[in-house]
Amino acid sequence: MTRRDLLAYLPGLTLLLFLAPVAAGLIGTWLPAFGYFPALEGHAFTLAPWAVLLNHPGLGESLRLTLLSGLLATLVSFLLTIFFLAACHGSRMILAIRGLMAPLLAVPHAAMALGLAFLIAPSGWLVRLVSPWATGWDLPPDVATLQDPNGLALTLGLIMKELPFLLLMTLAALEHSRADERLAIARSLGYGPVMAWMKTVLPAIYRQIRLPIYAVLAYSLSVVDMALILAPLSPPPLAVQVLRWFNDPDLTMRFVAAAGAVLQLLVVVAAIGLWRLAEIIAARLGRIWIAGGRRGGKGRVLHLLIATAIQLLVALAAAGLLAMAIWSVTRRWRYPDALPSALTTDVWARQGHDLIWTTGTTLISGLAAAFIALALVLGCLENEQRRGLSTSTRALWLLYAPLLVPQVAFLFGSQVLSIQIGIDGTWIALVWSHLLFVLPYVFLSLADPYRALDERYSRTALCLGANPNRVFWRVKLPMLLRPILFATAVGFAVSVTQYLPTLFAGGGRFVTLTTEAVSLSAGGDRRVMGVFAFLQAALPLAAFAAALALPKHLARRRVLREQRA
Template identity: 55%
Template sequence: MARPLRSAGWVRPVPALTVLLLAGPVAAGLAGALLPAFGWMPALGGNALSLDPWRRLAEWPGLVAAVRLSVVTGLGATAISLAITLLIVAALQGTRAFALVTRALAPLLSLPHAAAAFGLAFLIAPSGWVARAVSPWATGWERPPDLLILGDPAGLSLIAGLVVKEVPFLLLMTLAALGQVSAAQRMTVARSLGYGRVTGWVKTVLPAVYAQIRLPVYAVLAYSMSVVDVALILGPTRPPTLAVQIVDWMGQRDLSLRLVAAAGAVLQLALVLGTLALWHGAERGLARLGQGWAAGGGRGRGVDKVARPLALGVAGLAGAAVLLGLAGLALWSVAGLWRFPDLWPASFSARHWQGQSRGVLDAVRTTALVGVLATALALALVIGALEAEFRARARPSRRFTALVYLPLLVPQVAFLPGLTTLALIVGLDGQVVAVTVAHLVFVLPYVYLALADPWRAWDTRCATIAHSLGAGPGRVLWAVRLPMLTRALAIAAAIGFATSVAQYLPTLLLGAGRVETLTTEAVALAAGGNRRLIGVWAVMQMLLPLVVFVGALALPALLFPRLKGMRA
């Protein structure tokens, strides 16, 4: 007998429940796409299996372009985001610029994709700040040029919009991984052998770090291939991306188009799986080449001279694009008359804020309600699952982590249409409950990613001491562990809330147009192109999670104003 047996208590079933709540909707949604894709949808009178939906999908003239777009934007956005992330870490780690970059990460992470995309769109549009800054003196443009920059058929602006949001995510994941692979030691060894900073990092640290960030990279790839809201704002329109077209079919009055949408969803899933396999194969090839390269002994000291300024430039450019974009959104929301090519509005007006105030406040209420509910549920489940792991004295389960990633690896557009159909059948569509459960599927993984490391890094001697003082497992959890982890819990909650605020597709589909959040309303304005209106909604969409983030960072000092140990 190794130790006295103690009942795990209420937390014992939580890991299984968590997996069920994550995998259940994904599996049900995929089934709900697979069956209609082959014509089986009794609600619409489809009782016989047929290939008709596939035939109609193949007849869509945009199919080839949409498939190409999905693969190109996915691979492009992922490769560029990963390259920028690794360049920044390899070249800048340990510098003051790096400390600045790390501090900017948390607020950047809380920024919804749609708000970042709108900001970028306002910046690079033919009538945006970039064009204004060089007109007319350099370009001769007296009016916005007739250039297809936004929604270019190659998807370049879509890739740019994805990159500015995925780099912060991958950076955060890389930073977390660095601590686990003794990166500093490896670098000391490499540099004492005469290796340059960047070459040394790539040869000694990257292989270990990449193994740790592989799942996040796959999540970025799956997301970039199938994103809907960013594609609606920055992506091409004729034809749109496959994901956008699927959502369009889902919303048509002709219900038979839902069968075509289901076939499209299955195709999207197959595309993502195929591209993930391609990426995985490329990883192996590169790893094999890399081994020979690393063993070749090249010190690459000259690389640093180029890599440092390059990393600084890229990080600065990405940061400036986001900041200027957001500033542009805010300025447009209060702009009166603003002629091209003026850099600044000629007059200001609060008219759009006043006109939208009622709608905005309603949307804030709904957004906050869904966000708080989904975050609270996710926190409870994640805490329960981690506590169950602790009480069972189990090692972190790799299978559990992989299952938590599942909703991030299966494209939203592949399983949410099917899930919506199921909600429709049981009469839950358009209800806050359905939207909250759908949000939970995406909020929970991020809450888990944010909380798991600090939870496991907690000094378990505190539990031993508390037990030896007579405290049972419940008291250790509530009176010792949770209060000590206040900071990590608050940040995890803020990340969860921001994830919920940013959700477009689950809100749109499960909400059936009746649950209106800041994100669904803002994205709905994209096609209209009224910049002042978009400015108002996008600013609110950006502010809500930001306010929560600032509150989360301030929480430990508010709760424990006189305890220094709680602020670290």
């Protein structure tokens, strides 16, 4: 069999590697949800697990928290993205914010949540900065700013984390929309800048950002690690409650947990269906609105409000990271002092042994998943170009499948599959579980730059006698070094954030910085939390910094060699 034949089989192998566990996991969750789980003496189908689930006293409140935080976070993130781009299109602020979004996207969800918790807690940094001189609070106020009953802290954390993703996805869609031409025509007809963007650009790009929006909605409705830190825990959101049932010492609760996982999936499907219905209604009303001919004004007030909101969110995220760093080197920080009275590195030293092993596990699993995903994506993209194929909408839906299906809805079934084939609690299971979520992001990061590479370079090399494999290694990869490194950094960052996959696939044998940071969030020592959370955030940021610095370093060395020659 030739190399070309092997390359042709690679897309199918890739789909099998990251879709088979999802499909098997869904089956392995649905069967116990209806009573069939022979390993726990469940040999007949029954609705008993659903009866227990629906009679659970806190289920209604869990569903309310889930829907309120998930839908609100997605809607606000979407509106902020659209109005920011509409009000600031073509300005320098777009470039500045775009440069900040990638680092924020790299910060793991748990680290972002812990940073926010350090800020908005009743004894957090924001209260300390204004106490007691402005508030008169000599003691922390008795206000539920964290784990509030309406999940507003979780909603804010989700907005801070999902806004960068939506913004970057929308900016990528704008590059292929001829936005400047559309705006020029609309402005020549007298439309204001915001109105022109909303009426001409948004309808052209929405189809391209629909799947990212659905992914944000699915994640926001089923998030676990951020909910464990920011959401109320009695009762908690549905995904957290399902995880509790899975971890219950009473093994019969696995049936109820499976039913809860299926309910979580149905909630996400219903929410996506509701969003799709809203899209249809908005499209019909939008046609009437566009035909109405309202030109709009300069949009200066909207520009000021939206730009201020985005800057505040960025500042809040940066302040959270800074608060983690300060707490990690704090010896004594009494309320209401604005800054610690003494600093030390003793906490880092005491946690040194645990940090080494935990960081090592995080690095190995993250790098392995990122490099495997990179190899698969490069092979699929190269096969696509050699065979003259194009990515269809169906293929994109398959690519987004692990991001659209709630993790808790299939990871239990995937764990059962891992046990049956004998890899549960092994490195293979851990890396494979991370690969399910790493691969889509690596593909999304690398696909456009790979396809945008001028084909004339390859044709020239082929005309000079190079074979396709040599062109791939000696022409394409060196020219695509920067996007390849960036995609690898994205994949590594996604792997670092994985919480539930590590718990289920690792079988409790592997501890990463994310799982340790989340478990420590239930404790009271902010210094130890700060150490693990800061290091968890620092690793992806270091990967992105290396991805930016390495091409410059190699280019500088190339110039020096040429000058010496």
